[in-house]
Every structure is written in structure tokens, then in C-alpha cells.
Amino acid sequence: MNKILRVGGMLIVSTAVILAGCSFETEAEPKQNRWDQIADEKNQHLTREALELKPYAKQVGARLSSPEYERFAVNSRLKVAGTVEKYETLHSDTVWIEMKKTDGPEGTGEKEFSYYVPLKDGSFSRSIQLFNGKGTYQVTVRLPSRDEADHYYDLAQFEVINVNPKVKRDIGKTRAGLKSELKLSRPASGYVEADGAFQLKGSLGRQRVDRVMVHLEKDGEKWKHLLRVDEKGRFDSQIPLFYGKGIHKLTVMTPAADRENYYHEAATLLIRNRSSEEKTPIQYFKHYDTRGIKLEYPLAGGGQGNMKYRIKGSIDPDAPYAEETEHLIVQTEKDGMEATYFVPVENYKFDGSFWLRFGEGEYEVTVNVPEITDEQRDYFRFFGVARFTVTNTAEKDLRNLLPSRGIQSEAKPIKQLARELTRGKETERAKALAIYNYVAKNIRYDVEKFNTDAFEYDDSALKTLKEKSGVCQDYSFLAIALLRSIDMEARFVEGIADGNRHAWVEVKVNGDWLTMDSTWGSGYINQNGQFVERYTTKYFDPNPSEFAKTHRRTGVMY
Structure with missing residues (x-):
């Protein structure tokens, strides 16, 4: 309801509000961060003198709007901003802000960090991170020379006390990094933790390159590697942390535009590896x-x-x-x-x-x-x-039982055929002979392949089984695959036979190695260069002295 009061000839209308079991929360001041409070308390005990600029400031008409004092405390970050009237006379459009940690806990061990800030239409502004946790930092702001390239003069110098012990670090970009428009999306900051490896993901702007270089280092150990950059200027790679637990420094480097195979430092990161495992670079x-x-x-x-x-x-x-x-x-x-x-x-x-x-x-x-x-x-x-x-870590030596190049002893067709061939055979010798017989009787020698060296990368036991033809390597591939598939140790023997390169098989039977050459057991090549089928068991477990008259063993291939 409304209530009307007469006060000094004036009418005042007020509204009465009836509260029935309700409460209303009034908007409060945002709660100040603990470390902001500590910084404020620290500043109350500091004599904060106005920041004086260096003589070069007058020459180029430069001013700093932030910070205002020679010495002050902050919670981790501060803003550096200013203007330059005669910016068009400068030799560069980049302001250099250099920080040095002069006192405080060791933290990452890093003592210096720099920002290169674009100078646009005479203005610059940058929020800077005090890069190594709690402590005292000397900050120097520098402007480019008007006469010399890559030369800077001091604009101002001040001291900042960081009260926050947590290490926070921006990605440190150099002028080369700014020029190449390097952007890193992972990691998001310049100090991160990882377990053994981390993802590095980023892009380049106008500079069209196909590679960037990364340089990893820790305690004197160093590793360099090139990362491929796609047609859109992007790169993405897992970076291993080789050198165990502790801080690794990674530098991203971009190619020089005027020098081949030369790279400029573009950005730096620190990665604290939580894993103590040490690895070796590839x-x-x-x-x-x-x-x-x-x-x-x-x-x-x-x-x-x-x-x-x-x-x-x-x-x-x-x-x-x-x-x-x-x-x-x-x-x-x-x-x-x-x-x-x-x-x-x-x-x-x-x-x-x-x-x-x-x-x-x-x-x-x-x-x-x-x-x-x-x-x-x-x-x-x-x-x-x-x-x-x-x-x-496996103790067993299975060199003569495991699959190997061209020998697919684990393949289903190989296993099935070997079981069929050896069904009912009770001794290892009988099983080996059954396999020798099958290969010698069913594979036809490919004279053209031998004469034209028509070897292919896919030559194998499975291919031989399918095509039912091949040369000595193919006979051997199939025989060994069949033997290994039933857990009989077998190996591919390289050698010379009648002056030509040749291959045959050795299989372990009752603990001893037995020789079998299914190729020579299948037939021979006549004077007209034609293969003549003539199966024989002469080359299954042959007499060693007789075999040596035609065959010379040179080694084993795995």
C-alpha cells in the first residue's frame, strides 16, 4: 500500500514492502585475491617514488603510463604501457622489455626473460608475467635506436616485488617469432608439467615454410629435430622429454628468410617432467x-x-x-x-x-x-x-620359431595346411619329411623369375602357396613357415649351389639340425633352360659330404 506524508508543504509518496519469510542478497564487493591483498600490504610499507624516465625518452618523445613507480609489489603480473611521439623515426617497431630476477627462491632456475612488444601508431601495451615465482625483479624498458638496426636504448628501469610463490611463465617470443607470426596453441603457457612427453602445436603466419626446428635441452644434454609444417602453416607433434625428472627447456626456431638451413630462435618454453624415466633420442x-x-x-x-x-x-x-x-x-x-x-x-x-x-x-x-x-x-x-x-624383457630366444620376413608361420592357411600334412605323423622326422614332400611336389620352379631377377617385396610363404611357383627363396619360405607353425625350429640358410646364389632349409629334429632342400628335390633345369619335374628325397637329410660337393653354406637369414 502507498503512504502519503506531508513535509514542509511537499508531498512524499513512499512504498511499504511487506517481507514474508523471504531474504534478499545484496551485491557485494568482489573478494580480493589473497596475493593481491599481500601485495597491497607490501606496497603500504614501501616508499613509492615516481618513476623517472631515461634521457632517451626526451629525444623521441616517449612516456610511460604504466607503471608509475620506481619500486612496488604485485601479484605475479603487471602492465607496461606507453607512447612514443617520434615513433616513425625509430629503426624498429618493437619495444624490448627485459626482466632479471635479482633475489628470491631458485624456482625454475631461470634468471632472465624478455618480451618484444609491437609499437603500433606510437603506442605499446603489454601485461607481463614475472616469470619465476616469488622474488625481486629488475625490469628495463627499451626503445629502438633511430640510427642503428638491432640497437636499443633504455627508456625506464624499475624494481618489482612478486609476492606470489607460484611459478607462472608466458611463452617467450623473440622478434623473429613475432615477425614469423608464430602462434602456439599447445601448451597454452610457457611453463607446464608433463609425464615423459608433451604436445607442441602451433602455426606460422605470412612466412611460408615447410619446417620448424625444436631444440630441447637439460643439464647440458641437447637434442634438435625438424618438425614438418603443412600447407596452412600448421605443425603438431609430440615432444619427448628424454632427460628424466626436472625442467627441460624447449626452443622453437623458425627458418631464416635469407640464409638456407639457418634458423632463428622464435619462442622458448619450460616443461617440468614429472617422470624420472630417462630415454635416448631417436x-x-x-x-x-x-x-x-x-x-x-x-x-x-x-x-x-x-x-x-x-x-x-x-x-x-x-x-x-x-x-x-x-x-x-x-x-x-x-x-x-x-x-x-x-x-x-x-x-x-x-x-x-x-x-x-x-x-x-x-x-x-x-x-x-x-x-x-x-x-x-x-x-x-x-x-x-x-x-x-x-x-x-622376454628371456626366451625364439629366433627359429617366430614369424619373420616372408615367413608367415602364424597365418591361418599355413597352420591349417601344416596340420593336414602332419596328421598321424608321430615323429619330428616324419613331420619334416611330409612338409619337404609337399613343397617339392607342389611348387613349380619359376625359371623366368630366376633369369630376369623378378623378385618382389611381397615374395613370401603365402604368395608361394597361392601361386604354386617360385625360386629357391620361395620354396624355403613356405617350408619354414609350415615347420614353424607346428612349433618345429627351422631356419633360412643362404649359400651357393653350382655357382649360383641359393637358399635351403635347416630344421631341428630330435635336437639336431637336419638339412632339406625342397628346390633341388623338386626337379632340375635342363640344357634348354626348362624346368623338369623330378621329385627325389635325395635332398632330405642328405649325406653331408655329398651335399657339400654342390652346396656351400654362407649364413642364416632372419
């Missing part, structure tokens, strides 16, 4: 870059595997021979023993594994790309792209 070769390979796993050497190890990555579709690259070749080496594996590439991506067949211990692994050529020959050439180490 060694990259020139074909890693030129053939467009990108390893996504592993990111570093020194990993562990239990009998096998994964490899994953992609190929840049625009790189030379990308479309023709149908597989990678992985070679492992341990104590002088080597093995080779193929990892298929589909839609420019690969994700496969390879065996650590020589038992427990450290392996050196080399990843290769094939040479792309139409030339027919009895060997393959390939080029290394990366090398790293892997430790096998």
Missing part, C-alpha cells in the same frame, strides 16, 4: 625428412618390449614416392645377429610390430624406406630413416 637420417616419414611411436629410444615392439606413424602424401611406398623395412640387430621385417603402409599410415627374436637384451632398430625403382634385380635396396634402441 637418430633421424635425411630420408626421414625427404620421404615425409613421421614416427608417432616410439617417440624416443630406450623403450621395452616383451618379444615384440610396436611402430606407428604416417607418410606425408606430398612427399616423393609417398604413393608408391607400400611398406617400411625394419631391421633389428643384437650381438651381431640381424633380422628384417616389413611393416605395411595403407593410406599413408603404418601401425605394426616387429619381433625381438634373439632373446633378452638391447636391440638396435633401424627403420628404412624402400628404393622405388622399376629395375629388376636379385636384391633390394633401401634407405635408413630412423634408428633407436629397444630392450627385450
